Amino acid sequence: AFRGNDGNLVTYTTAGTNLTRNGTALASxxxxxxxxxxxxxxxxxxxxxxxxxxxxxxTVSRSGETQAFRIRAHPRGFQSASCG
Known part of the structure; x- marks a missing residue:
């Protein structure tokens, strides 16, 4: 969990095979x-x-097919030059 730019708590979870954001289904x-x-x-x-x-x-599996999706994100506001 983390706080969004608006200060609200954001939580991603999996429930069974559903991905949710703050309880709202995003993917099955x-x-x-x-x-x-x-x-x-x-x-x-x-x-x-x-x-x-x-x-x-x-990773999503449907009808015997599996597909992995990958992304690298650099969160906004991460500007510390000391990270390295």
């Missing part, structure tokens, strides 16, 4: 959801203060 047939928190160098972050990027992987 989800078989995996992972978040990897990275330093600027690409190494795993050891603390929240070190996070520079977030790798998100979402």
């Amino acid at each position: 047939d989800v078989t995996a959801l992972t978040f990897a928190y990275l330093r600027r160098s690409g190494a795993a972050a050891g603390s929240a203060a070190e996070i520079w990027n977030v790798d998100i992987t979402l």
Whole structure:
């Protein structure tokens, strides 16, 4: 969970095979959801203060077909030059 730009709490969860954001369904047939928190160098972050990027992987399976979607996000406001 984290706080959005408006200060409201945002939570992503999986319930069965549904992905939800604050209880609202975003996707179905989800078989995996992972978040990897990275330093600027690409190494795993050891603390929240070190996070520079977030790798998100979402895997969906339907009718015997499986597809993984991956994105790297750099959250707004992460501008510390000391992360690395």
